[in-house]
Amino acid sequence: MSATTNDKLLVEAIANGTVIDHIAPGQAMNILRLFNFIGKHNQITVGFNLKSGEMGSKDIIKIADVTFSPSETEQLAILAPDATVNSIKDYKVVDKYKLRLPNEIKGAFECPNSNCITHVEKGAPARFSIFKEEGKVMMRCHYCERVFARKVLLRHNNLAL
Numbered sequence: 084m085s086a087t088t089n090d091k092l093l094v095e096a097i098a099n100g101t102v103i104d105h106i107a108p109g110q111a112m113n114i115l116r117l118f119n120f121i122g123k124h125n126q127i128t129v130g131f132n133l134k135s136g137e138m139g140s141k142d143i144i145k146i147a148d149v150t151f152s153p154s155e156t157e158q159l160a161i162l163a164p165d166a167t168v169n170s171i172k173d174y175k176v177v178d179k180y181k182l183r184l185p186n187e188i189k190g191a192f193e194c195p196n197s198n199c200i201t202h203v204e205k206g207a208p209a210r211f212s213i214f215k216e217e218g219k220v221m222m223r224c225h226y227c228e229r230v231f232a233r234k235v236l237l238r239h240n241n242l243a244l
């Protein structure tokens with residue numbers, strides 16, 4: 084079976100929903116955790132360490148009856164900046180796009196600084212600006228202005244990279 088046929092089958096397996104493809108190996112679990120997908124009742128298929136021509140290996144998530152809002156798409160891009168999102172309707176791909184790291188993220192992640200005002204004032208959702216420094220992704224808290232490597236911030240939020 085050719086790679087093209089395989090890809091097609093993976094995408095066609097759900098009638099309606101979203102397929103997140105080309106996730107870096109190991110990240111699918113974090114994505115499920117971040118969006119609490121396990122706690123919901125949607126049909127989910129996850130592939131770990133699948134062979135990928137481009138990446139060597141990859142993870143893939145197929146989730147039925149879910150579409151990602153723009154802010155959820157940004158959250159997703161923090162964990163899987165190079166993944167491809169396919170929106171499926173009636174077994175067909177109706178939209179397909181590659182994720183890109185956003186410049187800013189709101190609400191999704193907690194600030195690792197325990198003295199940050201976001202921990203004191205519940206009305207202030209954490210907000211980070213995102214930039215690259217020497218090839219590493221860094222995140223600066225809008226409130227306490229401290230800068231964290233993405234890895235550190237995710238680890239604080241019980242997610243790994």
Ligand SMILES: [Zn+2]
Nearest residue numbers: 194199224227
């Ligand atoms: Zn902060």
